[in-house]
Amino acid sequence: MWYSKESSSFSPQEELLELHKKANRITIGIPAEMDEWEYRTPLTPQAVHILTTQGVSVYKEKNAGKKAKYSDLEYSEAGARICSSKEEVFQCDILVKIGCISESEVALLHERQVVLSSVSLQQFSKDVLLDMTRKKITALGYEFVHDEHYNYPILRSMNELVGSLSIIVAAECLSNVEYGKGVLLGGETGVSPTEVVILGANTAGEFAARAALGFGASVKIFDSSIQRLMAIQQTLSQRLFTSTYHETVFRKALLSADVVIGATQLESDDRFIVSDELVQSMKAGTVVVDVCMNQGGCFETSRPTNLGNPLFVKHNVIHYCVPNITSKTARTASIALSNILLPMIKSISEYGSFSLFLKQNYVARQGVYVFNGIVSNATVANYFGVGYKDIDLLSAAF
Numbered sequence: 001m002w003y004s005k006e007s008s009s010f011s012p013q014e015e016l017l018e019l020h021k022k023a024n025r026i027t028i029g030i031p032a033e034m035d036e037w038e039y040r041t042p043l044t045p046q047a048v049h050i051l052t053t054q055g056v057s058v059y060k061e062k063n064a065g066k067k068a069k070y071s072d073l074e075y076s077e078a079g080a081r082i083c084s085s086k087e088e089v090f091q092c093d094i095l096v097k098i099g100c101i102s103e104s105e106v107a108l109l110h111e112r113q114v115v116l117s118s119v120s121l122q123q124f125s126k127d128v129l130l131d132m133t134r135k136k137i138t139a140l141g142y143e144f145v146h147d148e149h150y151n152y153p154i155l156r157s158m159n160e161l162v163g164s165l166s167i168i169v170a171a172e173c174l175s176n177v178e179y180g181k182g183v184l185l186g187g188e189t190g191v192s193p194t195e196v197v198i199l200g201a202n203t204a205g206e207f208a209a210r211a212a213l214g215f216g217a218s219v220k221i222f223d224s225s226i227q228r229l230m231a232i233q234q235t236l237s238q239r240l241f242t243s244t245y246h247e248t249v250f251r252k253a254l255l256s257a258d259v260v261i262g263a264t265q266l267e268s269d270d271r272f273i274v275s276d277e278l279v280q281s282m283k284a285g286t287v288v289v290d291v292c293m294n295q296g297g298c299f300e301t302s303r304p305t306n307l308g309n310p311l312f313v314k315h316n317v318i319h320y321c322v323p324n325i326t327s328k329t330a331r332t333a334s335i336a337l338s339n340i341l342l343p344m345i346k347s348i349s350e351y352g353s354f355s356l357f358l359k360q361n362y363v364a365r366q367g368v369y370v371f372n373g374i375v376s377n378a379t380v381a382n383y384f385g386v387g388y389k390d391i392d393l394l395s396a397a398f
Helices: 045-053 072-077 126-134 153-175 203-215 226-236 247-256 276-281 325-351 354-360 378-384 391-397
Strands: 027-030 057-061 081-083 094-096 114-117 138-141 195-199 218-222 241-243 259-262 287-290 311-314 317-320 368-371
Touching: 045 057, 045 072, 045 325, 057 072, 072 081, 094 325, 126 368, 126 378, 153 203, 153 259, 153 287, 153 317, 153 325, 195 203, 195 247, 203 218, 203 226, 203 259, 218 247, 226 241, 241 247, 247 276, 325 354, 354 391, 368 378, 368 391
Parallel strands: 027 057, 027 094, 057 081, 094 114, 114 138, 195 218, 195 259, 218 241, 259 287, 287 317
Antiparallel strands: 138 368, 311 317
16 A cells, blocks of 8 residues: 555555566567688577567578578578578667677667677677777677676586587597597507696586596696686596696696697786697697687697688697687587577567666676677777776666
């Protein structure tokens, strides 16, 4: 009950209940990726079906999802509209894609559009960023989405795949008789186990260690943090060699390694972990898998490759340096990403506005790197040398 201040008698009045406004109908666009070696798709037909049954209009460019083995027919039956042109898809309220916005794509963006994508700073352009600010775009980067405890749900999901894939790739390279050593990754009766060195006790490092131990390999893990090394030791529930980057110990491990997985998170003042000189000292035929190419790579000898031509040899060491390594298992990666994006897009639809959604969702808010044309992420701002404003202050002001 409530009392009317207008009534002189203060007699009881009928209570008025606040009603939520009916959500605006939003449109979601799924464009085909510009990178020919990007095979993943952000939303599966199953996710699209859930969205369309809740009133969300989904526009998908023709053949987007084909490389992840999802046909246009599957999307059409799920309720999506199949578009023959990229321009039609870019008219949607919210674009959902895998790779960062390219120079050709930014020209198609309309003012105050919302973009959900990854932000690979090595591939992203300052000119594109500035164009996004001029068009007052709001953009969310998958890499930046995290909660108050700095748990990164999208990054963790992808890094689980990255860790496992790095060992599968290493096994393929080692066993190849043309350019590899013709060696089985792991152990065999009467044969010494292969030695795998993992740089980084993070999620990718953990899953690389799990896979390598499953093969029967001898595993050594290096990290700059004793706490992370202790945590991974407890998580894996078995004794294995762990160490910080002690120069003598680190060098000895690399010289005897058959496989080196570069999965460490580079510090702000680091350019690489393993120098050119150290790579030269490794055994001929050693396999290096650098899964940190989006940061520039863990090895001084690393350079970006793609799934069409993933390998190169330098100093007799085989290098695999594909930035989007999870595209190798595009369908699994697409399902994993779609499972995380679907609840987010459903919530946006319920609020009817991305801005209203951000006000209520701390985790998604931390992923925004441009808000209404204002750069709102310190990492992006520092990388490109531009100013920025805190997203929490910006979202409160709009």
